[in-house]
Amino acid sequence: MANTLVVEKAKTSKIHEVDFDNLSFGSTYTDHMLVCDYVNGEWKAPKIVPYQPISLDPSAKIFHYGQSIFEGMKAYKDRDGGVWLFRPLENFKRLNKSAKRLAIPELPEAYFMEGLTTLLQLERDWVPQNPGSSLYVRPFMFASGTGFHASPADEYKFIIACAPSGAYFSGKVKVLIEETYSRAANGGVGYAKAGGNYAGQFYPTQLAVEKGYQQVIWTDDNNHEFIEEAGAMNVFVRINDTLITAPTNDRILDGVTRKSILDIAKSEGIATEVRKISVKEVVEAAKNGSLKELFGAGTAAVVSPIAAFGYQGVDYDLPELENSYASLLKQRITDIQYNRAEDKFGWRYKVI
Incomplete structure (x- = not known):
């Protein structure tokens, strides 16, 4: 899939506006995100695009019937600048376990792992190296299909967005x-x-x-x-x-x-x-x-x-x-x- 993954790079980067010494948790976002759509009964090829708002119809079923799941992961940078994930396949398995329970189509492993890896390679400079800091990674899926009928949607969207973050809690x-x-x-x-x-x-x-x-x-x-x-x-x-x-x-x-x-x-x-x-x-x-x-x-x-x-x-x-x-x-x-x-x-x- 890596050969077919379309990457649309942002024209300019926001990274120079970020104070990496004073990061709050999950409120600053990187330049790119991965997007993958489920349409006509199948997941289409993922693509990486500039981070941007999502446009949805008011009748999108996420707003009415709550078909929405997510994962929480982190990417870490070591002393030599290497970037690492921690047990990412466990997050992928749990994402699909959640999807199944909410009647959301399960995602192919290659779409998740290769898409995630490509996105992080592109955003490597966004992974903080300060002690306790990391790049928080948020994969999520939701019902983008429309209709007021109380039933599973026929279209879904999978996104991975990232946020450089400091420590989540301080103290006891x-x-x-x-x-x-x-x-x-x-x-x-x-x-x-x-x-x-x-x-x-x-x-x-x-x-x-x-x-x-x-x-x-x-x-x-x-x-x-x-x-x-x-x-x-x-x-x-x-x-x-x-x-x-x-x-x-x-x-x-x-x-x-x-x-x-x-x-x-x-x-x-x-x-x-x-x-x-x-x-x-x-x-x-x-x-x-x-x-x-x-x-x-x-x-x-x-x-x-x-x-x-x-x-x-x-x-x-x-x-x-x-x-x-x-x-x-x-x-x-x-x-x-x-x-x-x-x-x-x-x-x-x-x-x-």
């Missing part, structure tokens, strides 16, 4: 364990990276922010008895020296960072358990001192330590640890991502 966060709202339900789309999943999180998170918290820990939709995710991330709980995370299911996203942390933890000799963990168990562990750490894990933040959590009107502080699992695991992952250490797992993918 205080979270509220949710007792009323649910992120997802059994048989639903919680395991898909669907836009609507995130839209539904905003209001409960806003309520938590008004109470002095930065994020929400989601619990199961039935009795709010078990911990599931932290904000838009998977969540890990350390009780004594064991690291615990919930199993993936209909409600929980199969995070790339999550599965990487489990593998790295095992290689470091850290005891891990993948099982249901109840709110009661976490609260009891906080009370008796065996709760050592809580942290979120995801592409954007990698690892986000939780300093305290609130539940039923009571706040519980977590201890300040000199050698935390969170800091160790984040270091191990980022060392692989930035090509600073051996990649014994085979996760690093060279772009250029």
